[in-house]
Amino acid sequence: MISAARLTVRHRRMTAVDSLDLELGDGVHALLGPNGAGKSSLLRVLATAAGAVEGRLTLLERDPRRPAERLEIRRRLGYLPQTFGMFGGFTVRECVTYAAWLKDMPGRTAPEAVERAVREVGLTRRIDDKYRTLSGGMQRRVGIAQALVNRPRMLLLDEPTTGLDPAERERFQTLLRHLADSTTVVLATHLMEDVRSCCDSAVILHSGRKVFHGSLEELRAAGGYSAVIARHD
Numbered sequence: 755m756i757s758a759a760r761l762t763v764r765h766r767r768m769t770a771v772d773s774l775d776l777e778l779g780d781g782v783h784a785l786l787g788p789n790g791a792g793k794s795s796l797l798r799v800l801a802t803a804a805g806a807v808e809g810r811l812t813l814l815e816r817d818p819r820r821p822a823e824r825l826e827i828r829r830r831l832g833y834l835p836q837t838f839g840m841f842g843g844f845t846v847r848e849c850v851t852y853a854a855w856l857k858d859m860p861g862r863t864a865p866e867a868v869e870r871a872v873r874e875v876g877l878t879r880r881i882d883d884k885y886r887t888l889s890g891g892m893q894r895r896v897g898i899a900q901a902l903v904n905r906p907r908m909l910l911l912d913e914p915t916t917g918l919d920p921a922e923r924e925r926f927q928t929l930l931r932h933l934a935d936s937t938t939v940v941l942a943t944h945l946m947e948d949v950r951s952c953c954d955s956a957v958i959l960h961s962g963r964k965v966f967h968g969s970l971e972e973l974r975a976a977g978g979y980s981a982v983i984a985r986h987d
């Protein structure tokens with residue numbers, strides 16, 4: 755559950771997210787908008803990786819400004835940033851175990867959770883291979899496994915399907931549909947195919963402002979993504 759009121763994010767003098775009001779519950783929510791609209795900036799704040807400068811934010815009924823509550827949020831969070839790197843010498847298992855450790859998962863449940871997450875992204879055969887020996891799409895899937903390992907209640911994905919082959923993209927969309935019942939998923943993407951196949955609703959940002967929030971039917975009724983953007987250009 756994500757609840758934001760007049761949330762504002764700035765990079766120096768540039769306002770990346772401007773006075774955003776947003777309520778998101780369980781389900782898969784597309785976060786759309788042109789390059790530079792503020793999607794990644796918003797996701798970083800929702801992931802508690804950066805602070806908002808103004809406004810109110812509640813994540814999973816907790817206040818991320820309070821250190822103890824922020825820790826509780828992080829334990830229940832999965833975040834795949836737009837770009838990420840791992841130590842090339844780590845194996846897939848070690849990369850995902852490292853994420854489990856950062857999320858404070860109990861040592862006795864972590865190994866099984868790591869294997870499950872690696873299976874969910876289809877990398878079981880490569881689990882003991884080094885990260886640097888994987889293809890770009892496979893490295894992306896390691897990032898997805900890291901985000902999934904703690905069975906997060908809130909899952910934030912910044913362009914997760916970039917570089918995935920069609921079969922893996924489909925597997926990923928199916929996985930998100932399974933998670934939708936019990937997880938608040940925010941999926942920043944430029945791919946309308948991802949939106950159509952697995953999202954319940956769409957939020958469109960334009961120059962840091964929310965210009966649309968509704969179901970996919972409502973988006974169609976509004977003329978589709980391009981029409982909404984054109985009205986605000």
Ligand SMILES: Nc1ncnc2c1ncn2[C@@H]1O[C@H](COP(=O)(O)OP(=O)(O)OP(=O)(O)O)[C@@H](O)[C@H]1O
Pocket residue numbers: 765766768769770787788789790791792793794795796836
């Ligand atoms: N670290 C930073 N320092 C300064 N400005 C930044 C920084 N990160 C983002 N910005 C600016 O904030 C605005 C929003 O960028 P952001 O990356 O959030 O957009 P986006 O919607 O994710 O774009 P894209 O679709 O290209 O990934 C842009 O104008 C960008 O130049």
